Amino acid sequence: xxxxxxxxxxxxxxxxxxxxxxxxxxxxxxxxxxxxxxxxxxxxxxxxxxxxxxxxxxxxxxxxxxxxxxxxxxxxxxxxxxxxxxxxxxxxxxxxxxxxxxxxxxxxxxxxxxxxxxxxxxxxxxxxxxxxxxxxxxxxxxxxxxxxxxxxxxxxxxxxxxxxxxxxxxxxxxxx
Numbered sequence: 793x794x795x796x797x798x799x800x801x802x803x804x805x806x807x808x809x810x811x812x813x814x815x816x817x818x819x820x821x822x823x824x825x826x827x828x829x830x831x832x833x834x835x836x837x838x839x840x841x842x843x844x845x846x847x848x849x850x851x852x853x854x855x856x857x858x859x860x861x862x863x864x865x866x867x868x869x870x871x872x873x874x875x876x877x878x879x880x881x882x883x884x885x886x887x888x889x890x891x892x893x894x895x896x897x898x899x900x901x902x903x904x905x906x907x908x909x910x911x912x913x914x915x916x917x918x919x920x921x922x923x924x925x926x927x928x929x930x931x932x933x934x935x936x937x938x939x940x941x942x943x944x945x946x947x948x949x950x951x952x953x954x955x956x957x958x959x960x961x962x963x964x965x966x967x968x
Contacts, residue, residue: 868959875956876931878938880949881920889918896920896945903941907934924956
């Protein structure tokens, strides 16, 4: 009987923790802090202070600044954040997709030398991703230019959410 009661209590605790975790992950969590910090006439005022460690987790750099070696100028520091890239190619033909991704990478590198291009293999797909964009509107502008430059493969290009590198010198804003 005691054993059964222990399992019941444990189950109720798990349900309670699961419910509170679900509530915290809702899309309204940003609005809750804003609402709590706003004054309501005649109802008092609540101030919520967020610990700095939490601030860095929510919508801030995913990792501390890293160093990338860039040849003659020494090292460049950058933030790795959730941002946007342009997917310029995706294929799963084992015989041709790798070569096609590398060929398109070379074409894009020649036309847009300032944009980083990366060929990725995630079985069974070969993908070519272009750029490191902090916000979607910047990615959309470049995508429009690339579609004009490469009309033959413009329809398969689109914007994807990915981890990107933003140089520290660009004063990362932390907003998306």
